[in-house]
Amino acid sequence: MGGYMNRILRVNLSTREYSVEPIAEALIKNFIGGRGLGAKMLYDDLSAGVDPLSPENEIIFVAGPLAGTAAQSFGRWSIFFKSPLTGGYFQSTGGGFFASEMKFAGYDAIVVTGKADKPVYLWINEEKVEFRDASYLWGFTNEETHVLIREELNDPFVRIASIGPAGENLVRFAGVFSDRHAAGRGGGGAVMGSKNLKAIAIRGRKTVPIAMPEAFQEAIKFEIATYRAHPAFESFSRTGTQIAEFTNLLGMFPTRNFREGVLPNWEAIQGSEFDKLRVRKTGCHNCVIHCVNISKAYHGPFKGAWSEGPEYETIWAFTGPIVVSEPGLTIAADRLCDELGLDTISTGQAIGFAYELFEKGLITTQDTGGLELRYGDFKPVLQLIRQIAYKEQLGALLSEGVREAARRIGRGAEHYAIHVKGLELPAYDPRGAKAHGLNLLTANIGADHNYGYSGQEIFGAPIPKEVDRFEVQGKGELAKFNQDMVAFLETGIMCTFPASMMMVNEEVYSKLIYAATGVEEFKDPAYMWIVGERIYNLERMFNVREGFGKKDDVMPQRIVTEPMPDGPSKGQVFEQDELLRQYYAARGWDLETGIPTLEKLRELGLAQR
Ligand code: SF4
Numbered sequence: 001m002g003g004y005m006n007r008i009l010r011v012n013l014s015t016r017e018y019s020v021e022p023i024a025e026a027l028i029k030n031f032i033g034g035r036g037l038g039a040k041m042l043y044d045d046l047s048a049g050v051d052p053l054s055p056e057n058e059i060i061f062v063a064g065p066l067a068g069t070a071a072q073s074f075g076r077w078s079i080f081f082k083s084p085l086t087g088g089y090f091q092s093t094g095g096g097f098f099a100s101e102m103k104f105a106g107y108d109a110i111v112v113t114g115k116a117d118k119p120v121y122l123w124i125n126e127e128k129v130e131f132r133d134a135s136y137l138w139g140f141t142n143e144e145t146h147v148l149i150r151e152e153l154n155d156p157f158v159r160i161a162s163i164g165p166a167g168e169n170l171v172r173f174a175g176v177f178s179d180r181h182a183a184g185r186g187g188g189g190a191v192m193g194s195k196n197l198k199a200i201a202i203r204g205r206k207t208v209p210i211a212m213p214e215a216f217q218e219a220i221k222f223e224i225a226t227y228r229a230h231p232a233f234e235s236f237s238r239t240g241t242q243i244a245e246f247t248n249l250l251g252m253f254p255t256r257n258f259r260e261g262v263l264p265n266w267e268a269i270q271g272s273e274f275d276k277l278r279v280r281k282t283g284c285h286n287c288v289i290h291c292v293n294i295s296k297a298y299h300g301p302f303k304g305a306w307s308e309g310p311e312y313e314t315i316w317a318f319t320g321p322i323v324v325s326e327p328g329l330t331i332a333a334d335r336l337c338d339e340l341g342l343d344t345i346s347t348g349q350a351i352g353f354a355y356e357l358f359e360k361g362l363i364t365t366q367d368t369g370g371l372e373l374r375y376g377d378f379k380p381v382l383q384l385i386r387q388i389a390y391k392e393q394l395g396a397l398l399s400e401g402v403r404e405a406a407r408r409i410g411r412g413a414e415h416y417a418i419h420v421k422g423l424e425l426p427a428y429d430p431r432g433a434k435a436h437g438l439n440l441l442t443a444n445i446g447a448d449h450n451y452g453y454s455g456q457e458i459f460g461a462p463i464p465k466e467v468d469r470f471e472v473q474g475k476g477e478l479a480k481f482n483q484d485m486v487a488f489l490e491t492g493i494m495c496t497f498p499a500s501m502m503m504v505n506e507e508v509y510s511k512l513i514y515a516a517t518g519v520e521e522f523k524d525p526a527y528m529w530i531v532g533e534r535i536y537n538l539e540r541m542f543n544v545r546e547g548f549g550k551k552d553d554v555m556p557q558r559i560v561t562e563p564m565p566d567g568p569s570k571g572q573v574f575e576q577d578e579l580l581r582q583y584y585a586a587r588g589w590d591l592e593t594g595i596p597t598l599e600k601l602r603e604l605g606l607a608q609r
Contacts, residue, residue, distance in 0.1 A: 006022050008041075029519065031531065042081070060081070062077065063107070065516060074099075074494055077161070087422065094176065119198050124203070142163070160200070168193045184342075227498065242311075257355065317344045318378075367394050415556075432469065456478065488532035534604045
C-alpha cells in the first residue's frame with residue numbers, strides 16, 4: 001500500500017516511554033487517513049468525561065497519506081484532542097512543512113499522552129525519539145523557540161511545532177505553531193501546555209511510497225489543470241484569503257460584536273490595500289496555489305510591523321469586532337498572536353466582546369487595568385492580547401473564552417458572548433448566508449467556517465447548483481454536502497481553501513488517493529462521500545458520548561432574534577429552528593435529539609447490525 005508510512009508513534013510523557021504500531025488495514029479502508037485516522041483514534045483512545053487539561057487527554061498529530069508527495073495542497077497537519085474550550089471533539093489544522101517532515105521521518109501520526117514532570121520537547125529523528133529538557137525554553141515565543149531548538153540540534157532544516165506563553169499559561173484558545181503556520185483553534189496549545197510539552201521537533205529523509213507512480217503523475221496533472229481552469233485560481237493565488245470586500249458587499253462582515261454587517265471605511269482593508277503591503281509570496285509544501293502573503297506595515301502607527309498573513313479571518317478579528325479599519329493593526333496583532341501562541345479569531349472576538357461589555361457598563365477600567373475600551377479606538381488592542389496570553393487583569397477572564405467569561409461576569413453578559421458550543425464565531429454573520437450559518441451551528445468542533453464552507457453562498461460557486469444565500473429551503477442538504485466534502489478531502493489532508501473555492505471535487509481526489517495508495521475501494525469517487533459522512537457521524541458520536549445534542553446546536557440569541565439593521569443583508573435573521581430541522585433530516589438524525597439514529601450508524605458501519 002502506498003501513501004502511508006504505516007507507523008503510528010505513541011508517546012507517554014508521564015513514563016517517558018514510546019512505541020510504534022502499524023495502522024490496521026480496516027481503518028485505512030473505512031477512514032482513509034488524515035482526519036479519518038485522527039477522529040477514529042481519538043474516539044477509541046479516550047473515555048467520556050476526560051478533563052481536557054489532564055494527563056489522560058491526548059493530542060494526536062496526523063499527516064495525511066498524500067503529505068510529502070507531489071500531490072498539490074496536501075502539506076497540512078492536523079491535531080486532534082478533546083478541547084479545553086468546548087469540552088468536545090476537536091480538530092485543528094495548520095500548513096507549512098511539518099506534515100511532510102512527519103512522513104519523511106516515517107510517521108503518519110504521533111499520539112502524545114500523559115504529562116512530563118518538567119518542560120520537555122520531543123526530538124524525533126526517524127527511529128530515534130528523545131525527551132529533551134525544555135525548561136530553558138519555557139516562556140519563549142514561538143519564533144524564539146524554533147531558533148533555539150534548531151541551534152541546539154545544529155540543524156536548520158528541523159521542522160518544529162510549538163506553543164508560546166499562551167499555551168504554557170493554559171489559555172483555552174492557545175494554538176500550536178509551526179513555521180508561522182497555526183493550528184490555532186480550540187486550545188490545542190493549552191493541551192500541550194498542560195502536558196509540559198513545549199514542542200515537537202522532527203527530521204527525516206525517507207520517501208513516501210507511491211503504489212502506481214505513472215497514474216499518480218497523471219492524477220497530479222489533472223489536479224493542477226482543474227485548479228488552473230477555475231475562474232478564481234489566479235486571483236486567489238495572488239491575494240490569498242483577503243476577501244474583506246466580498247463579505248462587506250454581502251453585508252455579513254461581523255461588526256461591533258455581530259451587531260452590524262458592514263464595516264465603515266471597509267475599503268481600507270480590501271485586498272488591493274493589502275497588495276500594497278505584500279513583501280513576498282510564500283506557501284506550503286508542494287502547493288501551486290502558493291496563496292500565503294508576508295506583509296509589512298510601511299507607514300502609519302504600526303510602521304515596521306510584519307507578519308506571515310494576515311489571512312482574512314485575522315484581518316476581520318482586529319477590525320470588525322472593534323470597528324477599526326487600520327491594516328497595520330491587523331499585521332501587528334497577527335504577529336503578536338503568532339509569537340505568544342494565540343488563535344487570532346477567538347482573541348479578536350474576545351476583545352470585541354470586552355468592548356461591548358465596557359460600553360454596557362458591565363466592566364470598567366478597574367477590570368481592564370485602566371484601559372478604556374471604546375469602539376473605533378485600537379490603542380488597547382495589543383495590550384489586551386498580552387493580557388490574555390499572560391492571564392493578567394481582564395485577560396485572565398477573557399483567556400477562558402467568551403462563554404465562560406460571560407458566565408463568570410453574569411448580569412446578562414451571556415447575551416454578548418458570540419459562540420457556538422464555546423467556540424467563538426468567525427468572520428461571517430450567519431444571517432447573511434444560511435447554509436454557511438447552519439455549518440457554524442452544527443460543526444462538530446463548534447462555530448468553525450472551514451468545516452463546511454458555503455462557497456456557493458459566499459462566492460456564487462454553482463456546485464452542485466446555484467443558490468440564493470437568504471433562501472432557507474434546501475440549506476440542510478447543502479450544509480451536509482459541504483461538510484461531508486471537507487471531511488473526505490481532509491482524509492488527504494487537503495487544504496480547505498481549494499475546497500472552499502470549489503476548486504476540487506471527489507473525482508480529483510479519488511484519482512490522487514487511488515493512484516497513491518492502490519486501495520481498490522478508493523477508485524470510486526462515490527466512495528469518498530461515504531467516508532466523509534462516516535467521519536462526520538463518528539465525530540458527532542464522540543460529542544454525544546460527552547453529553548452533547550440538540551441543546552448544544554444553539555446560535556447566540558442576537559443572531560436569531562435581531563434582524564440585520566442595515567446594508568445588503570438588512571432585515572435578515574437566522575431561522576434556527578427550521579434550518580436545524582432540515583439539517584437533521586438531511587443527515588438522518590433524530591429530529592428531537594439531534595443524535596444519529598441507529599439505522600444511520602449501521603448504514604455507515606459505525607454500529608453492529
Ligand atoms: S492553498 Fe495556500 S494555505 Fe492551502 S496549502 Fe496551498 S499555499 Fe498552503
